[in-house]
Amino acid sequence: MKKITTILCLLFVVAATVSAQQLEKLFEKYMEDERFNYVYQKRPSVMDRLNDINEVYSSTVTIYNTSESLGRQMLTLNSADAALEENFSKEVVNALKADKYEQVSIVRNGKNRVEKYEKKTGNRLSKVSFIKNPGNVMVSWNEYETKKK
Secondary structure, eight states, X not given: OHXXXXXXXXXXXXXXXXXXXXXXXXXXXXXXXXXXXXXXXXSOOHHHHHTOTTSOHHHHHHHHHHEEEEEEEEEEEOOOOHHHHHHHHHHHHHHHHHTTOEEEEEEEETTEEEEEEEEEETTEEEEEEEEEETTEEEEEEEEEEEOOO
8 A cells, every 4th residue: 555655646746747847848948949039037136026027016025025036037939920929829828737827817908918827836936927919929937935934
């Protein structure tokens, strides 16, 4: 019985690890692609984080007082190829679903759309902003860890 329980636990951990890496794989896939602009910042400064337009003021105060940034990454499609834009958007949505991100807000203005997603795992919080404008698609991924008291 212990062997079966151990095997099931190991399978669960492996499955969770594979699933939790879809967004990371997406960034790795496109970070060197010249059709995309890529930004990586290991630990943004407090001023960078306060000036980040992707955060709403009330949630910003809570996050900054209780957590430490683990870094952020951004991918921006830099191509007028409509097929690439559609495929990339589908890949982002599939990665967010596979990683079990929860959609927390949508802002739509005409054909412009901003979707925000969050996922809490243990003491980590991952936030994703997915911006879709005609001819411009951007994904921003921020990770935070709860500060130790």
